[in-house]
């Protein structure tokens with residue numbers, strides 16, 4: 578058990594879920610500290626029925642803390658993680674800053690749990706759109722070796738944090754009332770629209786979000802030969818990312834086999850009855866830790882292709898749940914020593 582833990586970015590969209598998750602999963606600790614910027618420092622958070630004051634994130638905040646779970650913007654994580662590590666505090670970090678650092682394991686506990694134990698102070702949790710995709714890929718990769726993935730995402734506004742959630746609601750209201758609204762985080766109106774750009778222009782016409790899906794997938798599976806071609810799109814959905822995924826495997830996997838493989842995988846739930854109109858939808862999957870899969874079918878255009886639809890709560894398995902599962906792995910490894 579870690580005696581003293583901290584949640585960094587405790588007031589954010591992911592931080593709020595991390596708090597909820599620690600409570601739901603009865604995560605063990607003696608003392609808990611909540612850290613955020615000067616905007617929230619001094620405000621109160623109620624956790625397990627008790628009021629806690631949010632403290633300012635600064636180097637000294639990590640004195641005596643054994644484990645921190647961080648969900649802050651990248652530049653903030655770049656700065657605070659070394660502060661923590663210098664003070665012997667292990668960090669499970671949600672931001673994108675450390676994920677591709679060769680010294681930092683990038684972990685989805687259902688796929689590469691052992692990597693988490695091989696850390697040098699920082700363990701990264703993947704991007705939300707990557708996590709649900711790799712979890713869905715895992716049983717297919719084990720059964721037939723995935724060579725290529727074509728994925729289009731339909732990403733919820735909560736993926737852009739608290740302000741993204743506010744933008745959807747306020748922007749929709751303004752649209753319906755024919756009023757102007759100045760978006761806080763989106764470069765274009767998201768209400769009654771969709772935006773085929775998430776992140777910045779990064780590499781040969783692909784965005785930073787798309788390249789995360791390429792590189793993080795290869796790192797998690799430890800296989801640079803897996804080819805990923807992503808298109809990431811922001812849609813006017815409040816929570817839960819959806820993905821249309823097509824995988825090409827070395828060995829043929831039929832739709833029936835895939836359905837069985839998915840159903841037997843911990844963390845995956847299958848809802849797949851097209852004739853009855855049953856498939857995963859974001860509105861139904863919010864608040865659940867699972868990765869949902871439906872519309873499983875064989876590709877009509879290539880021999881070993883398999884297409885499916887994948888939905889998951891980006892704030893849960895895409896972020897908070899995965900981070901807390903990593904922290905639980907660390908607790909279990911301590912207990913095993």
Ligand SMILES: NC(=O)c1ccc[n+]([C@@H]2O[C@H](COP(=O)([O-])OP(=O)(O)OC[C@H]3O[C@@H](n4cnc5c(N)ncnc54)[C@H](OP(=O)(O)O)[C@@H]3O)[C@@H](O)[C@H]2O)c1
Pocket residue numbers: 585586587588589590591592612613614615616617618634648649650651653671672673703704705735736737738739740891892895896
């Ligand atoms: N949203 C998702 O679905 C998702 C999924 C996976 C990973 N992530 C990653 O998780 C991180 C947090 O995302 P989010 O959606 O939770 O964003 P968010 O709602 O905007 O929350 C950001 C958090 O970081 C804190 N923060 C910002 N600047 C800070 C500073 N200078 N010093 C200390 N704390 C600071 C904020 O505190 P204040 O209240 O003081 O502003 C807030 O608690 C990002 O790196 C994001 O890429 C997000």
